[in-house]
Amino acid sequence: MDYSSVKLGDIELMKLMIINDVRRGISTAMNNSIYDRYSDGSDVIASRLLSKKLEIDFTILDNIVETKKKLSPIISQKNLQKLFFSDDPNIYWNVIADGEIKVTEHNNGKYTTGTITFLVPSGHAESVTSNILNATNSGGENGTITPNKTNGSIEIKVNNKGTLPTFPKIKLTNVSENGYFGIVGVKGLIGLGNINEADGVTNPMSEQLYDSASDTSFSDFKDVAPGTPNPQNNWLATNGKLEFQTDGLRLKDQGTVDSRQGVAGGMKVMTLPADSNGHVGAVNFYSY
CATH class of the missing domain: 2.40.30.200 (Elongation Factor Tu (Ef-tu); domain 3)
Incomplete structure (x- = not known):
């Protein structure tokens, strides 16, 4: 050859x-363990x-x-x-x-x-290669994935196209907060986590509430009402006009400065939207 x-x-x-x-x-050579019967032959x-x-x-x-x-x-x-x-x-x-x-x-x-x-x-x-079974190719030659809408379980049938038994690699992803996975196979089962999820605690997640990449002209920011003080320093005037000009917000009109202020300027405000739970505001928040 x-x-x-x-x-x-x-x-x-x-x-x-x-x-x-x-x-x-x-x-490959096979090794068989046998038990001799009382009658003819043996059992493997x-x-x-x-x-x-x-x-x-x-x-x-x-x-x-x-x-x-x-x-x-x-x-x-x-x-x-x-x-x-x-x-x-x-x-x-x-x-x-x-x-x-x-x-x-x-x-x-x-x-x-x-x-x-x-x-x-x-x-x-x-x-050399491995076959992937997922929701996209379910029902094809690699096997099927069948969700049970009544009890929330999922039945997976894998078609092993090799010549020997093999162990599948299973990737699990929760679609909601859950502290438990239960996997039942033909020859055994495994449980991961707490099936009761009895702690009653909702874990906080980090969310992005605003990204200027999708609002390049900063249209979500609105001019403040006349007379609105700067919340960080009332020495800064806020009745000027800010407008987007090619690469960011620029001072178009400096406005007026009264006797209690020393620097002219403008100010825009954006109200942050609610998070995925419908809450407005956050305990920990940052922007840059």
Whole structure:
């Protein structure tokens, strides 16, 4: 079989060697625990996959000594690495080198052959991609999500299109304040939080009440009534006129300054809208 690529992690092995043969086998060995019956035969109590080994036969033609130096640290990693074969691009194997890489030098060292043995502790390959089931594709090939409007529960059926059992990754998002998630599966259940939500406390949230990005001309700000004092400093006059001019509010008319004031100016006011609970005003508020 011809391979255009055999990668270990990010390293392309075919740049260092010629791949002569790969032995992956058809399946992984099974280990069965049985109980002998009093009558004929036995009952299977449990079955499990054993670990698996992959073997790669290779040839090194050029720069044999330098290639060995490059190959050794790549292969001799003490952690699992992903092994990819170009003839089956949708899967990878989590592997670790197993045993010594024995090589044979031929024709007075002009080329070298050898075999690398990889251990696959899980005994099976992994999928490169994962499938997502959500409200948008519910009812399709990945499965269904069915809300129960009576009791508020949601039934999820996932179609596992792989060859082995798998565990789904579930992302949960509350649509309202709730302190509990309950997940029931075929072989068990899990509860997260307080099912009674008995504390009676509503957690405060931060809200944005006004953003000038959607009101670039500051039209929500209105001129104050004549005679309105500046709430921060009554020495500042407020009967001038402010108008938006290309990049912000500018003083168009400075107005008049009476005997109790020293600086001319204008003032606009915006009344903040109510928050999502219908409340006007906030305990903690800031603007910039």
